[in-house]
Amino acid sequence: MTAAGASISCRGITKTFGSGDATVRALRGVDLEARYGEVMALVGPSGCGKTTLISILAGLLQRDEGDLSVLGDDPSLMSSHQRTQWRGRNVGFIFQQFNLIPQVSVVENVAVPLLLQGTRRREAIERSAALLAEVGLRGREQSRPNKLSGGQQQRVAIARALVSNPRLLVCDEPTSALDGATGQRVMGLIRDIATHGERVVIVVTHDERIYHFADRIAHLDDGKVTHVSTPAEALAESAARMGDAAGRR
Amino acid sequence: MRAIAIKMLFGDSAKFYGILLGLAFATLLIAQQASIFVGLMSRTYALIEETPQADLWVTDPTMLFVDDTKPMQVTALQRVRSVGGVKWAVPMFKSLLVAKLPSGARQLCDVVGVDDASLIGAPAKMVQGDTSVLRRPDTIIIETRGARTRLAQPLNPADPAGPKRPIEVGEELELNEKRAVIGGIAETKPTFQAVPTIYTTYSRAIGFSPANRRTLSMILVKADSPEEIPALRARIERETGLAVYTPRDFAWKTIDFWMKQTGIPINFGIAIALGFLVGVAIAGQMFYNFTLDNLKYFGAMKAMGATTPALLGLVALQGAVAGALGLGLGLGVTSFVGLSIPEDKLAFKMTWHIPVIAAGAVIFIVVAASSFSMRKVAKLDPAEVFQG
Numbered sequence: 211m212t213a214a215g216a217s218i219s220c221r222g223i224t225k226t227f228g229s230g231d232a233t234v235r236a237l238r239g240v241d242l243e244a245r246y247g248e249v250m251a252l253v254g255p256s257g258c259g260k261t262t263l264i265s266i267l268a269g270l271l272q273r274d275e276g277d278l279s280v281l282g283d284d285p286s287l288m289s290s291h292q293r294t295q296w297r298g299r300n301v302g303f304i305f306q307q308f309n310l311i312p313q314v315s316v317v318e319n320v321a322v323p324l325l326l327q328g329t330r331r332r333e334a335i336e337r338s339a340a341l342l343a344e345v346g347l348r349g350r351e352q353s354r355p356n357k358l359s360g361g362q363q364q365r366v367a368i369a370r371a372l373v374s375n376p377r378l379l380v381c382d383e384p385t386s387a388l389d390g391a392t393g394q395r396v397m398g399l400i401r402d403i404a405t406h407g408e409r410v411v412i413v414v415t416h417d418e419r420i421y422h423f424a425d426r427i428a429h430l431d432d433g434k435v436t437h438v439s440t441p442a443e444a445l446a447e448s449a450a451r452m453g454d455a456a457g458r459r
Numbered sequence: 460m461r462a463i464a465i466k467m468l469f470g471d472s473a474k475f476y477g478i479l480l481g482l483a484f485a486t487l488l489i490a491q492q493a494s495i496f497v498g499l500m501s502r503t504y505a506l507i508e509e510t511p512q513a514d515l516w517v518t519d520p521t522m523l524f525v526d527d528t529k530p531m532q533v534t535a536l537q538r539v540r541s542v543g544g545v546k547w548a549v550p551m552f553k554s555l556l557v558a559k560l561p562s563g564a565r566q567l568c569d570v571v572g573v574d575d576a577s578l579i580g581a582p583a584k585m586v587q588g589d590t591s592v593l594r595r596p597d598t599i600i601i602e603t604r605g606a607r608t609r610l611a612q613p614l615n616p617a618d619p620a621g622p623k624r625p626i627e628v629g630e631e632l633e634l635n636e637k638r639a640v641i642g643g644i645a646e647t648k649p650t651f652q653a654v655p656t657i658y659t660t661y662s663r664a665i666g667f668s669p670a671n672r673r674t675l676s677m678i679l680v681k682a683d684s685p686e687e688i689p690a691l692r693a694r695i696e697r698e699t700g701l702a703v704y705t706p707r708d709f710a711w712k713t714i715d716f717w718m719k720q721t722g723i724p725i726n727f728g729i730a731i732a733l734g735f736l737v738g739v740a741i742a743g744q745m746f747y748n749f750t751l752d753n754l755k756y757f758g759a760m761k762a763m764g765a766t767t768p769a770l771l772g773l774v775a776l777q778g779a780v781a782g783a784l785g786l787g788l789g790l791g792v793t794s795f796v797g798l799s800i801p802e803d804k805l806a807f808k809m810t811w812h813i814p815v816i817a818a819g820a821v822i823f824i825v826v827a828a829s830s831f832s833m834r835k836v837a838k839l840d841p842a843e844v845f846q847g
């Protein structure tokens with residue numbers, strides 16, 4: 211059962227890759243809830259299962275065990291084709307390396323999700339241009355992505371992720387390829403235009419400087435959510451860890 | 460999405476031009492070599508094409524191809540004429556003879572003797588004079604290529620190796636020490652042997668050639684009605700014991716000889732195969748690499764809701780566009796080269812089969828390359844988009 215207002219509910223989610231000696235237990239029973247209108251950050255050391263978890267939440271991977279509800283559905287129970295269509299309708303992606311198609315214009319890059327859903331080209335381009343204006347890229351519609359700065363490229367990626375008005379926005383290390391100031395601006399933009407009452411935003415990050423853009427922070431370690439904290443608590447924990455480490459040295 | 464797929468193809472200019480040129484070069488090699496092969500082969504039966512009046516060609520049964528003249532006894536002509544259903548039958552003489560030119564030089568020529576009365580077998584397209592000049596004593600007709608090249612005369616008779624001019628109407632040759640006056644110049648199809656062709660009457664041609672009891676090279680036959688040609692052919696064969704061919708069969712018999720008895724098909728076949736391999740190696744490989752380069756974008760599209768069939772459609776579209784452009788460019792360059800080089804310098808004949816064969820080869824290359832690419836796209840795990 212999904213808790214009231216919860217857009218995502220995970221109970222005991224497991225995921226194992228490989229077999230025999232090569233078995234990797236990426237998730238060992240993840241419990242997590244996220245609500246509509248919330249920005250939730252997933253943090254933790256490399257290899258803790260963050261990417262596996264967002265891949266399952268976004269319908270890119272199937273869980274092995276556990277109860278899962280994402281926007282009222284369990285994409286792991288769907289066929290591959292159904293999951294593809296479900297993703298197209300419900301999920302927006304922001305990737306670490308932007309993944310903008312370099313050979314086509316910025317506005318066409320933004321229009322890709324709409325075109326994939328069969329929206330008429332003219333309408334798709336108009337809607338994409340409007341969203342580009344919203345992310346501050348009016349006048350750059352016909353530019354090629356490689357003519358833009360990293361921050362501008364990530365703005366294009368944000369516009370692309372939002373153009374089909376998804377209810378789940380999945381951001382994988384959205385600031386890792388950006389400098390600190392640009393990262394702050396990009397996260398501010400995500401916070402401003404992506405967050406509303408009918409959408410949940412999941413952000414995977416290592417970057418403590420953007421913790422404050424999240425409403426809650428889920429800490430993963432060794433394939434489990436160890437605890438969920440507020441940004442202030444997370445930063446305090448981080449500072450304490452740093453202090454301990456400095457004291458040991 | 461089709462426009463985006465095509466822009467992806469055109470936008471990666473280094474790879475696009477590599478694919479395009481690879482396919483165009485493969486098409487060029489395949490189409491050009493095939494056209495030259497067909498052009499050369501068509502030259503082997505030029506005499507048959509130049510003589511459209513005949514429904515049937517009668518020859519000695521041991522004759523292997525149109526230039527392999529095996530003279531028959533002159534009585535064969537009467538025997539053929541006596542077969543029911545023959546509207547007319549006329550003799551033809553064909554032999555290689557050495558001509559002495561006005562400059563004193565000697566040149567091997569192909570002498571064709573046509574029926575004295577009807578002049579059937581004489582060239583159809585005259586550039587100077589007309590075929591009736593053959594009714595004048597000692598007269599011959601030469602063709603334009605021969606006049607310009609092998610029969611050309613030095614501008615300065617004292618310098619035989621110097622600049623030359625085409626031999627002209629009114630000038631005289633010697634054939635077997637007999638006077639032959641050029642009465643006309645004809646435009647004819649180039650022949651495989653590439654020696655000048657001299658047309659004259661049958662009886663005069665016999666006079667030019669060394670004495671021989673058998674002088675009849677071929678007999679041209681017209682049937683009473685076109686419907687009777689197959690039956691007439693069988694009747695002549697049965698009643699005379701000679702070989703009888705329709706023009707088409709005679710041409711194919713000639714082609715068959717050159718195909719089987721010479722290394723020409725193998726040589727051209729190797730060139731065509733190389734063209735095909737170039738296409739596979741360059742264009743196929745580049746197209747595959749192009750897809751690999753774009754795999755992360757396909758992966759992102761898959762994550763964003765693109766179905767596998769939709770992505771395969773985009774790859775197929777990219778392959779089809781590259782293939783069509785490469786084929787078009789290759790065929791265009793082939794045609795341009797073929798048509799811009801004079802016929803006597805390049806045997807070039809692009810029949811409709813050649814573009815079809817080239818298109819088939821390009822389709823095979825593109826489909827093969829696309830299927831490898833498609834396999835990669837089909838197996839693409841959308842979750843890989845988060846792997847960085």
